[in-house]
Amino acid sequence: MKIHWMPIIYLTAHSEPQVFQRAKDTSPAAYLLKPFRHNELAFQVELAYLNQYNNRHPTNLLGSEKLYLPINKGHEKVAKQDVLYLLAEGAYVKVYMVGEEKPHLLAMNLGYLAQYFSTANFHRLSRSLLINLDHVSRLERSQLFMHKQPVPISIPEGNRVDLIKKLAVVRTR
Incomplete structure (x- = not known):
């Protein structure tokens, strides 16, 4: 058999x-x-x-610092450190990059793509969102801002504590 x-x-x-x-x-x-x-x-x-x-x-490429993502009918080289965040939308993932106004739209699920972003600086904020902690520029009670992104990202209440543990947040008494 x-x-x-x-x-x-x-x-x-x-x-x-x-x-x-x-x-x-x-x-x-x-x-x-x-x-x-x-x-x-x-x-x-x-x-x-x-x-x-x-x-x-x-392959041993999951830990690589660069990826070739399926973009524009080919595969484009992307440095992981330039990824701001990954946002799942149905059967697609939007990849937001430093210095780019529009995200790249990839026909795959976030669960699959997230395995390539398993380093400590990437944090799964929710089932549909994976953020690069190196690019968090501002943290508020229920939202955060990514590097030069005008639109805030909502922080799910249940995930706020885990996020704060990953960031060096100085609290007042």
Whole structure:
């Protein structure tokens, strides 16, 4: 008997958090909600296959300081230190970079991309947000500001304590 591992992609109309959590516990390659777009489904199947191949043929590049991200119909070299934050939006991830007005939109999930940002300066602020702590310029009670970004990022109340532990915050008495 031969075992062949294959990625699992959920395609469902169930968007309830508890259903998603149960699916997430099985480590799926993707979780797509109906109605779906045909090109989105094709992208997710291709990524699931690629991710399975990469996970079965690991490289030592996860710790690399530079990545080649799928940008503009090719792969563009990106220094991890120039990444401000990664924001999940459905089956996509927006990559905000230092000195760039618009984010790069990548057709993949944040869970997969986050493995390439596993160093201490990157912090998972929420299920949909991974920030580079080196670029936090201002911290307020319920929000933070990233380097030269005009729009603040909301801090989930339950994650505030963990964030403060990662930053050298001087408190008043």
